[in-house]
Amino acid sequence: MKPATIEFLRNRFSDYYSGRIRMTAPLRVPEALDSREWGFMFFGTKSTPGMRRHLSFPGPEDLYSYLRSMTPAHVFYSTAYYEHPAAPTMEEKGWSGADLIFDLDADHIMRGPYDQMLARVKTELLKLISMLSNECGIDANRELSVVFSGGRGYHIHLHSLAMRSWKSAERRELADYVCGTGLFLPAVLADAKRPDRGWRLRAKNALRATLTHLQSLPRDDQARLISSVAGVSKDGAEKFIKRLPGLIQSLEYGEFGSCIHDPVILSMASDQDSLLSQEIADRAALADEPVTTDIKRLIRHPSSLHGGSGLRVTPLAVREIDEFDPLIDAVVFSDRPVRIESSFETSMPMLGSSYTISKGTNTVPEALAVFLCGRGIAELVGDGN
Structure with a gap:
């Protein structure tokens, strides 16, 4: 960066x-x-040292003064509570609990245009909130807060006092549940008396969608797809194709016993690349599990700016999520014209308008100039004033 x-x-x-x-x-x-x-x-060149940490502030004005005088590109604070937060080593800090965080990053979910990635990760955010509130007993209005990261995703902060003392193992159990990690299909579907909710309902729907899709394919495609499953031979695939209509009929009557004992279905459930495993994964939360289990994590500070985009790290009430548009609502800079030199052609929506940026010199709104420069896509032309 120049x-x-x-x-x-x-x-x-x-x-x-x-x-x-x-x-x-x-x-x-x-x-x-x-x-x-x-x-x-x-902000600085590649030779600039990385993060400056092990700092603490006794009051709000001390933090504000630091932000005004130092102008950081990125601002983070600990999810943990410490007795001595400014101590130079983790052992000396005196850990006394931590908020529980879920991190949803579009980079881990899909690739594509920035606005499409933001739309997709919002869908995943709403799915996760629904799982936490409807299945895990978390009060979304009192114990949960949402933050747009300023980059490609969202953070969910859980503030429950009961969870604050959880160590990594307890946090991993919650992450494993919402992410479907270690899900064993026969155990989930075995007891017909259990109500259809949570992972039982999701597993049923995933199984039904898988078998229905297989049934819709030409026979050669059926055989190819099924025999590609680890542990399934061509002969096994042919036999499964003959059983498929009966298995689907049993599902229509709500009878899953024959499915959960079928060797091919069990192989599909064990093969992470199979159609059934993909259907199950689509119904899971796509959170970054290491973030949730980390009890000494630094997380972006809500209301700060993201140095790679210039967008505001925006706290949100759950009721505001549907209408929230990061490329409008998280923008703090103006639409005054700024000249930039783009390293390649791209397009980008910002402040309700769409912009096509050609390789070379362009004049764009200040907010977009900050975004492109922060991303390393463009350099400033002139002094920016």
């Missing part, structure tokens, strides 16, 4: 943290501010 581009980004972020940008929401502080460790990354 010095002029670095200075442009630093000046724009300084405007935000100094309160010179009108009509933006106020900066926030997390609960128990003085018990949190803070970390910062700054």
Whole structure:
């Protein structure tokens, strides 16, 4: 990144943290501010050191003053609560609990245009919130908060006091449940008296969708797809094709016993690349499990700016998620024209309009210029003023 581009980004972020940008929401502080460790990354060249961490602030004004004077590119704070958050080693900090975090990152879900990735990850966010509130006993209005990361995803913060003391093992159990990790199909479907909800209902729907799809294929495609499953021979695939109509009929009558004992279905359930496993995975939460199990994690600070996009790390009420558009609602910079030099042709929506950027010199709104420069796609032309 060229010095002029670095200075442009630093000046724009300084405007935000100094309160010179009108009509933006106020900066926030997390609960128990003085018990949190803070970390910062700054604009600079590749030779600039990475994160500056092991910092703490006794009060909100101390944090605000740091943001105004230092103008960080990225702002993080600990999900953990510490007795001595500024201590230089984790052992000396004195861990006393941590919020539980779910991280949904579109990079781990799909590839494609940025706006499409944001739309898809929002769908996954709503799915996960539904699982947590309807199946895990979490009060979405009191114990759960949502934050747009400013990049490609969302964070869910669980603030339950009962969960705060959980170590990694307990957090992993919750992550395994929502992500369907270690799901054993026969055990989930075996007891016909259990109500159809949670993973039992999802597994039934996944099995039904798999068999229905197989039934719709030409016979050669059926044989090819089934014999590609680990542990299934061509002869086994042919025999399964003959059983398939009867298996589907049994599902229509709500009888799953023959399915959960079928050797080919069991092989499909064990093969992560099979159609059945993909159907199950589509119904699981696509959260980044290591983030949830980490009890000493640093997470982006809500109301800060993301140095790779210029978008606001935006806290949201659950009721606001449906209408939230990050490329409008998380934008804090203006639409004044700025000249940039793009390294390649691309297109990008921003502030309700769509822009086609050609390789070379372009004039774009300031908010888009910040985004493209932060992403490393473009460099500033001139001084940006």
